[in-house]
Amino acid sequence: MPFKFKFILSILIFGVFALTGQYELSHDLSRPAYVAFFLAVFMVLSIWIFPDVSRDAPEREGGTQ
Amino acid sequence: MELQHSCMSDRQRRYRKEYRYRVAGWYHGWLHLMIIAMSGIAAIYIYTSNLVSVQWRDWLALPLGFLSYQLAEYLLHTQTMHRPRKSPMLRALYIRHTLMHHQFFTEQEMRFADHRDWRVTFFPPFTMIVLTLLSLAPSLTAGLIISPNFGWLLMTALTGSYMFYEVVHFCCHVDDNWLVRNLPIINTARRHHQAHHDQALMMEVNMGIGTPIFDWLLGTSDLDRGFFGHLFNGYSSKYLKKNLRRTSRTPKPGNVKIPESRTDAH
Numbered sequence: 001m002p003f004k005f006k007f008i009l010s011i012l013i014f015g016v017f018a019l020t021g022q023y024e025l026s027h028d029l030s031r032p033a034y035v036a037f038f039l040a041v042f043m044v045l046s047i048w049i050f051p052d053v054s055r056d057a058p059e060r061e062g063g064t065q
Numbered sequence: 066m067e068l069q070h071s072c073m074s075d076r077q078r079r080y081r082k083e084y085r086y087r088v089a090g091w092y093h094g095w096l097h098l099m100i101i102a103m104s105g106i107a108a109i110y111i112y113t114s115n116l117v118s119v120q121w122r123d124w125l126a127l128p129l130g131f132l133s134y135q136l137a138e139y140l141l142h143t144q145t146m147h148r149p150r151k152s153p154m155l156r157a158l159y160i161r162h163t164l165m166h167h168q169f170f171t172e173q174e175m176r177f178a179d180h181r182d183w184r185v186t187f188f189p190p191f192t193m194i195v196l197t198l199l200s201l202a203p204s205l206t207a208g209l210i211i212s213p214n215f216g217w218l219l220m221t222a223l224t225g226s227y228m229f230y231e232v233v234h235f236c237c238h239v240d241d242n243w244l245v246r247n248l249p250i251i252n253t254a255r256r257h258h259q260a261h262h263d264q265a266l267m268m269e270v271n272m273g274i275g276t277p278i279f280d281w282l283l284g285t286s287d288l289d290r291g292f293f294g295h296l297f298n299g300y301s302s303k304y305l306k307k308n309l310r311r312t313s314r315t316p317k318p319g320n321v322k323i324p325e326s327r328t329d330a331h
Contacts, residue, residue: 001191013194016201020111032114039107046100046190051089053184 001052010044017043066178073174080168085181094180097187104193105228112221116214123214126207130222131229132278133203138230139279143272163267172263176240186238187231196227230275234258237274252299253277260287265311 017040024033067081116123145155146162169185170176177183200223208216236251237258245251254274261271270287273280280286281295288295290304298304 001189006191009191009194012198016198024111024114027115029114032111035107036111039104039111042100042107043104043190043194046104047194050097050100050190051092053084053087053089 001047006047009047013043014040016040066181068174068176068178071174071176073171077168077171077174081178081182084165084169084185088181088184092181092184094183094187097183100190101187101193101228101231104190105224108193108197108224109221112217112224115217119214119218120212123212123218126215126218127222130219131226134223134226134230135273135276135278138275139273139283142274143285147268147272167262167264167267170238170262172259175238175259175262177238182238183235186234193224193227196223200224226275233275246300249297249299250276253295253297256298256300256302257286266309270309 017036021033021036021040024030024036067078071078073081141158142162145158147159149159150156166185169182177186197220200220204216204219204223206216207219233251233254236245236248237255239245241255245255254276257271257277257280258274261267261274263270266287270285271277271280272285277286277288277295277298278292281288281292286295287306287309288298288304289306290298294304
């Protein structure tokens with residue numbers, strides 16, 4: 001996935017879950033708030049570390065494309 | 066690693082080998098599954114924690130969300146994953162799905178060889194993020210107009226439907242066993258989806274993956290029977306349509322330019 005796309009998604013997800021966490025805290029729901037903060041970090045980390053599929057085909061082994 | 070006993074063609078065997086070569090060495094299918102499950106369960110926990118004094122009308126958000134997801138999945142599959150579009154992003158979806166996923170799995174061989182092949186079937190983690198962001202507008206609107214409970218339950222239904230889709234699609238590509246053969250919905254989906262992987266039918270037939278509801282409703286199913294018959298058809302081939310139009314096969318990969326940086330398949 002292109003860097004720009006990952007970056008925009010990361011900002012959006014941090015923003016959304018920060019607001020969600022604040023909303024939860026304002027309603028005395030501390031556990032869901034912490035889960036929201038954790039989920040934001042977890043989701044963002046997962047898109048940055050998750051391996052993309054390489055573009056290189058094994059030509060010497062007889063690739064199909 | 067490849068399946069030892071398989072009737073797949075040499076072309077499919079070569080493609081599977083090539084795709085596996087492209088997947089990073091440290092990819093682990095169980096880790097991928099854990100990321101999807103943890104994200105989905107945590108998100109649903111947050112949404113349901115906000116429910117207070119739920120009224121009967123609020124529960125309607127669950128079937129509404131489920132059906133909306135089924136329709137969205139059907140339209141995305143029909144209109145972009147099997148139709149090349151001018152937009153680069155939509156065209157990438159077509160390439161990844163029709164030219165890659167449908168080469169990796171054909172009606173001759175639908176099975177994973179091991180957990181590393183799950184990369185071809187589970188969507189990457191960003192899908193849950195995109196789904197969450199897309200769910201926000203309708204859920205916030207419904208929450209403001211109808212009730213906050215309705216909005217939270219709509220988010221729950223959409224996230225749950227995505228997880229349901231991943232489970233069902235995964236079950237379509239595992240080896241046959243007693244459980245998947247006898248589990249309602251799952252056994253229906255397996256036959257339905259295997260017929261969709263027939264390259265002569267895949268462009269128009271059995272486009273729903275989680276359920277065949279919209280194939281039944283919009284006439285794109287390969288079965289000639291009613292709603293409940295569609296849902297609980299299982300492996301039966303008794304009601305197959307006899308006059309299905311067998312459309313053109315997968316476009317030759319050489320005829321479509323594949324962007325070098327986009328080679329995921331789903």
